[in-house]
Amino acid sequence: xxxxxxxxxxxxxxxxxxxxxxxxxxxxxxxxxxxxxxxxxxxxxxxxxxxxxxxxxxxxxxxxxxxxxxxxxxxxxxxxxxxxxxxxxxxxxxxxxxxxxxxxxxxxxxxxxxxxxxxxxxxxxxxxxxxxxxxxxxxxxxxxxxxxxxxxxxxxxxxxxxxxxxxxxxxxxxxxxxxxxxxxxxxxxxxxxxxxxxxxxxxxxxxxxxxxxxxxxxxxxxxxxxxxxxxxxxxxxxxxxxxxxxxxxxxxxxxxxxxxxxxxxxxxxxxxxxxxxxxxxxxxxxxxxxxxxxxxxxxxxxxxxxxxxxxxxxxxxxxxxxxxxxxxxxxxxxxx
Amino acid sequence: xxxxxxxxxxxxxxxxxxxxxxxxxxxxxxxxxxxxxxxxxxxxxxxxxxxxxxxxxxxxxxxxxxxxxxxxxxxxxxxxxxxxxxxxxxxxxxxxxxxxxxxxxxxxxxxxxxxxxxxxxxxxxxxxxxxxxxxxxxxxxxxxxxxxxxxxxxxxxxxxxxxxxxxxxxxxxxxxxxxxxxxxxxxxxxxxxxxxxxxxxxxxxxxxxxxxxxxxxxxxxxxxxxxxxxxxxxxxxxxxxxxxxxxxxxxxxxxxxxxxxxxxxxxxxxxxxxxxxxxxxxxxxxxxxxxxxxxxxxxxxxxxxxxxxxxxxxxxxxxxxxxxxxxxxxxxxxxx
DNA sequence: TTGTAAGCGTTATCAA
DNA sequence: TTGATAACGCTTACAA
Numbered sequence: 001x002x003x004x005x006x007x008x009x010x011x012x013x014x015x016x017x018x019x020x021x022x023x024x025x026x027x028x029x030x031x032x033x034x035x036x037x038x039x040x041x042x043x044x045x046x047x048x049x050x051x052x053x054x055x056x057x058x059x060x061x062x063x064x065x066x067x068x069x070x071x072x073x074x075x076x077x078x079x080x081x082x083x084x085x086x087x088x089x090x091x092x093x094x095x096x097x098x099x100x101x102x103x104x105x106x107x108x109x110x111x112x113x114x115x116x117x118x119x120x121x122x123x124x125x126x127x128x129x130x131x132x133x134x135x136x137x138x139x140x141x142x143x144x145x146x147x148x149x150x151x152x153x154x155x156x157x158x159x160x161x162x163x164x165x166x167x168x169x170x171x172x173x174x175x176x177x178x179x180x181x182x183x184x185x186x187x188x189x190x191x192x193x194x195x196x197x198x199x200x201x202x203x204x205x206x207x208x209x210x211x212x213x214x215x216x217x218x219x220x221x222x223x224x225x226x227x228x229x230x231x232x233x234x235x236x237x238x239x240x241x242x243x244x245x246x247x248x249x250x251x252x253x254x255x256x257x258x259x260x261x262x263x264x265x266x267x268x269x270x271x272x273x274x275x276x277x278x279x280x281x282x283x284x285x286x287x288x289x290x291x292x293x294x295x296x297x298x299x300x301x302x303x304x305x306x307x308x309x310x311x312x313x314x315x316x317x318x319x320x321x322x323x324x325x326x327x328x329x330x331x332x333x334x335x336x
Numbered sequence: 337x338x339x340x341x342x343x344x345x346x347x348x349x350x351x352x353x354x355x356x357x358x359x360x361x362x363x364x365x366x367x368x369x370x371x372x373x374x375x376x377x378x379x380x381x382x383x384x385x386x387x388x389x390x391x392x393x394x395x396x397x398x399x400x401x402x403x404x405x406x407x408x409x410x411x412x413x414x415x416x417x418x419x420x421x422x423x424x425x426x427x428x429x430x431x432x433x434x435x436x437x438x439x440x441x442x443x444x445x446x447x448x449x450x451x452x453x454x455x456x457x458x459x460x461x462x463x464x465x466x467x468x469x470x471x472x473x474x475x476x477x478x479x480x481x482x483x484x485x486x487x488x489x490x491x492x493x494x495x496x497x498x499x500x501x502x503x504x505x506x507x508x509x510x511x512x513x514x515x516x517x518x519x520x521x522x523x524x525x526x527x528x529x530x531x532x533x534x535x536x537x538x539x540x541x542x543x544x545x546x547x548x549x550x551x552x553x554x555x556x557x558x559x560x561x562x563x564x565x566x567x568x569x570x571x572x573x574x575x576x577x578x579x580x581x582x583x584x585x586x587x588x589x590x591x592x593x594x595x596x597x598x599x600x601x602x603x604x605x606x607x608x609x610x611x612x613x614x615x616x617x618x619x620x621x622x623x624x625x626x627x628x629x630x631x632x633x634x635x636x637x638x639x640x641x642x643x644x645x646x647x648x649x650x651x652x653x654x655x656x657x658x659x660x661x662x663x664x665x666x667x668x669x670x671x672x
Numbered sequence: 673t674t675g676t677a678a679g680c681g682t683t684a685t686c687a688a
Numbered sequence: 689t690t691g692a693t694a695a696c697g698c699t700t701a702c703a704a
Contacts (some may be wrong), residue, residue, distance in 0.1 A: 002360035003475055006681055018689045022683055029683090036691065051454040056681030059696045065435070066455070074416045074423075077615070084410045087437060096451065098402070102424060115432065117340075118387035139339055220521045279413065279615060283394070310419065342697055353675050365699090370673065392697035395680045589698060 005048040013044035021045075025052070050068040058120050060252035060296055067306060068096045068116035071127040072104045072258055075213045077278040079127065082148060082302075086125055089303025095122070102128055117143070123310050125302050127311060129157075144309040148302040150318065151193045157316040158309060159303040164275075167291035167324040168201035169208075171273045174289070174326065176209050179335035181270065184215035186199055186230045186255060188222045188247030195222070198275065215241055219251055227254020229262075242270060242335050249274035251332075252288055267333035278326055287329035294322050341384040349380035357381075361388070394456050403642060404452035407463040411615040415463065417631035418484060422461055425639025431458070433486045437438035438464055447498075453479070459642050465493075466527045469477045480645040484638040487529045487655065494645055494653040496638040500611075502528060503627035503660040504537035505544075506608045506620055509582055510625070510662065512545045515671035516579040516607065520551035522591060524558045526570045526582030532556070534611065551577055555587055563590020564597075571598055578606060578671050588624055588667075603669035613663055623665035630658050 011021035023029040024041035033041075044050075055058050060062045066088055071079045087097050098121060100112040109128055113136070116124070123144030124136070128213035131153045136143040140169055151159035185202040188195030201214065215238040219230035229252060234241065235258070246252035252274035259266050266272050267286060275288035301320055308315070347357035352373055359365040359376035366574050369377075380386075394400045403426055407415045410481050435458060436448040445464055449472070452460070459480035460472070468491045472479040487495035511519050521538040524531030536554065542549035551574040555566035563586060569593070570577065582588035588610035595602050603622060610626035639657055644651070 007683095008681080018681090019683075019692075020690055023690090026683085030688045039691085052451060053681050054455045054695090055391045055394035057683080059389070059395055059680090059698090060684080062696080064391065074410075074420045077413075077416075080410045080416050083435070084437060087410075087435060095432050096436070096455065099419075099423060100432070101420060107623075115389055119390045123535065174354050216698070334564070341701095345699080354677075354697090355699075356674055359674090360698085368673070389697050392680090393699075395696090396698050398680080398701085491684085631675090 004053070005050045006053065007050070008046045009048055010041060010050050012046065014040040016041060027029035030043075062120070062121040062168060065095050065123050066098055066121050067095050067303075068100065068113070068121040068124045069103060069127075070100045070109060070112055070124065073101050075100070078149070078276060078295065082127065082299040084154070085296040085299025085301075086303045089300040090307070092303075093103050093307040095303075095307065097125075102297075104128070123306050125306055129193075131196060140260060142313055144306060144313050145304045146306040146309060149179070149194065153193075155319060156317055158305045158310050158318045158319065158323065160291035160298050160305060161193070162291075162298065163199040163321050163324050165204070166200040167275060167293070167326070168245065169205045170200050170288075170324075170326045171275075171291065172202065172205035172209065174328070174332060175245070175271060175273070176211075177245045178243075178271065178332055180209055182215065182238075182244045182324065183211065183245060183312070183333070184217070184234055184238055185242045186227060186234065186246045186251050187216055187218040188246055188251065188298050189220070194224075195247055198274065202245055214238075219247060219254075222248050222250055224250050224254040224257070226260045227251030231255045232262075235264070243332070244270060244275050246272060249276045249278050249288060249290055252290070256285070267331050269336075271332040271335075273331065286331045289329045289331045290326045290327050292327050294324070297323055339384045340389070343385055343386070344387065346377060347382045349384060350376040352377060354576045389496060394599050398428040398456070399458050399646075400456040401431050402434055402455070402457050403431050403446070403639075404436065404443060404449070404457040404460045404633050405463075406436045406438060406448055406452075406460065409437050409575035410435070412636070414485070414612060414631065418463065420629050421632040421635025421637075422484075422639045423635075425636040426643070428639075431639075431643065433461075440464070454565075459646050461638050461642055465529075467529050467532060468527065468597055478649055480642060480649055482642045482645060485530065487527075491655060492653050494641045494655065496641060497660065498627075498629035498634065499657050499660050500533040501537040501540070503611060503629070503662070504534050504581065504660045505541045507611075507625075507627065508538065508541035508545065510664070511579045511581070511607060511609070512547075514579075514607065514668055517547055518551065519547065519575050519579045519581060520553070520570055520577045521575055522570065522580055522582045523547065523552055523554040524587065525556070526554060526583060528558075531583055538581055548575075555583060555590075558584050558586055560586050560590040560593070562596045563587030565590070567591045567594035568598075571600070578608060579668070580608050582608060582610050585612045585614050585624060585626055587611070588626070603667050605669040605672075607671075609667065622667045625665045625667045626663050628661045628663050630660070633656055647653045 007016050007021050011018040020042045024033045024038040101102035102109040125146050127148045129147045129150050133152045135157050147159035187199040190196050203213040217230045217234045221224040274288045277290045343357050344354050347354040357377045360369045360374040404566045438445040461482050463484045465483045465486050468533045469488045471493050482494035523535040526532050539549040555562035555567045610624045613628035
């Protein structure tokens with residue numbers, strides 16, 4: 001045998017027709033066949049080491065058992081555990097993941113999406129959506145899609161996100177308990193749900209404590225550089241700030257740098273908090289108080305949702321929100 | 337149009353036969369067609385938003401433009417940059433990556449390999465090979481495969497690895513320059529090329545400096561736990577050790593823990609070095625002197641090699657070794 | 673240069 | 689319950 005065995009080879013060995021072999025091989029149709037022939041076919045398949053040709057199957061059934069997973073950059077420590085969760089979740093349904101990075105470039109995202117659809121991908125898990133992104137469709141039918149970590153304003157696409165509001169409320173509570181009142185927020189980009197929800201939650205949390213949320217600077221991105229810039233602006237425009245709630249851990253890191261530049265001590269002069277609890281390259285000084293989000297579980301749940309969605313594309317879109325947990329470290333000190 | 341456009345739709349719109357459309361669409365065969373018709377077809381394809389059905393193409397051509405990438409665990413910080421490099425390298429050849437994690441389980445690896453082969457994967461990039469792993473074949477023909485980071489003893493499979501020998505030599509030179517002579521090695525598993533090559537290089541480097549490499553303990557794995565265990569054994573069996581060359585960064589981290597347990601100070605009492613320069617979760621104390629390997633480039637080069645291999649499976653197997661760089665931090669002190 | 677036709681391996685429909 | 693047959697969309701001899 002110098003080529004992979006086909007279902008015809010199996011059928012021949014089992015002395016049945018290819019169609020019968022197909023029925024015997026597929027668990028869903030196995031009941032259409034007598035147990036005896038089913039066994040003969042299975043046995044033949046085993047001895048030949050038969051594996052179905054998925055290209056042929058895809059062509060015929062119009063499904064591929066492959067899902068596209070699109071993220072900004074795998075090197076962002078947010079994503080490896082999420083992607084791992086996705087992979088494990090997909091595996092449970094016999095699916096595999098086709099992975100693509102966009103570096104945040106919408107054009108690149110389009111390309112990837114097109115290329116993956118051309119490859120008969122059955123659905124997508126996207127970590128790249130913006131608040132105004134719209135649901136994909138193909139010939140009037142929605143393409144099964146699940147958003148992960150970020151979501152759109154429109155509620156028509158299923159999503160799995162962390163509980164941003166609860167996380168921010170907990171951080172603000174911690175700061176208030178430490179005596180802070182002049183608390184600022186380094187917001188993330190407002191076209192991303194994460195940036196927007198956290199900013200909104202910050203406003204809500206402040207008013208709950210009878211404080212006004214006026215010390216807000218919006219950063220250009222969820223990056224260290226943007227965090228540095230944002231902090232400098234913040235220090236220049238809102239004197240008296242004693243605590244900063246950063247939009248995420250990277251912004252908090254940039255904040256650390258800016259504080260050092262300006263000779264401001266953390267946490268003695270200004271307390272700082274992050275969000276996400278990503279593993280840091282190298283040392284953080286001081287260790288950052290932040291909100292841990294369940295990265296792996298977010299991915300796992302997203303995969304489950306996608307499998308559901310593929311099974312029933314018309315079902316209402318679930319929006320799953322997973323609980324978070326505050327991790328107290330050394331970046332908060334009592335207000336002076 | 338309630339279904340994706342096929343090449344027939346394109347042909348119809350361009351008023352040519354499907355075969356002609358196919359020739360016009362494929363850059364390799366475009367010269368068989370007049371420029372005028374080629375343009376008409378391309379134009380028609382664009383207006384319809386045509387994307388070729390890859391299942392049909394795969395079925396016909398027996399290639400899928402998909403490569404399988406198999407790693408132990410994406411959450412190991414070694415792998416994200418490697419995988420990202422792979423993806424970028426594959427993209428250059430129009431390929432995409434199907435990703436799978438094995439958690440180091442050979443059975444799981446077999447499953448993945450089979451599942452991916454069933455999906456017509458054109459080749460594999462494996463980060464999971466052991467020294468005694470054998471080249472895969474299918475019907476007598478080798479399955480195009482490239483090994484990353486680890487390789488087999490047999491030289492018949494292409495691989496891309498970091499220069500383990502140079503890295504270890506540089507570390508030993510650093511320690512010797514700091515006055516150390518009683519230098520120990522916490523070796524990684526000897527069935528992995530990384531563990532074996534580093535151990536061998538340690539022996540060579542020591543003799544080059546006229547020192548004997550007798551203080552060696554082999555750890556059960558490249559993990560923090562194994563590093564802790566190994567260090568305890570080392571301290572118990574080889575008194576007088578003033579420096580430890582750990583098999584990788586995780587082993588070094590375990591070493592740190594063991595030293596703290598035993599009340600030994602690092603680097604004052606014992607100097608420690610790592611390998612890989614992975615981004616650490618949280619803080620390391622003291623910052624680890626280690627060898628940085630070019631993760632991204634390793635992945636990129638592996639992808640290039642795979643594309644070459646797919647193009648010409650019979651060509652001799654290249655074994656690419658990429659240069660490394662020592663990163664001096666705070667975990668080495670002068671010998672007392 | 674273009675059209676015709678066959679076939680890749682599977683599964684769904686229809687008939688026996 | 690099983691077999692025959694057609695079709696999925698594409699590429700490639702071969703013929704025109």
